[in-house]
Amino acid sequence: MKKTMFTAAALLLLLSACNSGGDTGEIDRLRDEAIAIHDDIMPQISAFDRNTIKIDSLLSSLPQLKSENPDIDTAQTRSNLSGLKDRLNEATNAMMDWMTEFDVDPQDKSAAEIKTYYEGEVEKVKQMKQLFDEVAKESAEKLAQF
Secondary structure (H helix, E strand, O other): OHHHHHHHHHHHHHHHHHHHHHHHHHHHHHHHHHHHHHHHHOOHHHHHHHHHHHHHHHHHOHHHHHHHOOOOOHHHHHHHHHHHHHHHHHHHHHHHHHHHHOOOOOOOOOHHHHHHHHHHHHHHHHHHHHHHHHHHHHHHHHHOOO
């Protein structure tokens, strides 16, 4: 009887360890995936900052651009560049907010809660990557003429 209870207890402990190990592996994978996506898009921030500076320079020199190219619609150019600057700032701020809020090692949560948290973070960072890709493409298109 004691052998049976001991064996049953050992089996339960073993199963418990295996289950939490699987969760830990999945949690680590999700956290690593979120960080990898972040690491992939983070270098674009410096290009976005340079583009913002270029836009500020272009906006301040619109009269000169008009004299060099009389066909330019300065109102439309100002609107396009201002909108692009807003999008660049939106993407940069999204990254900064995400980095500030991201919890690398959540405490006082169950494995299921941590897994759910990282699943949400992976989704957030994927959406941010899409935003970065769109803004990078928009920047290339709109700034190519300058």
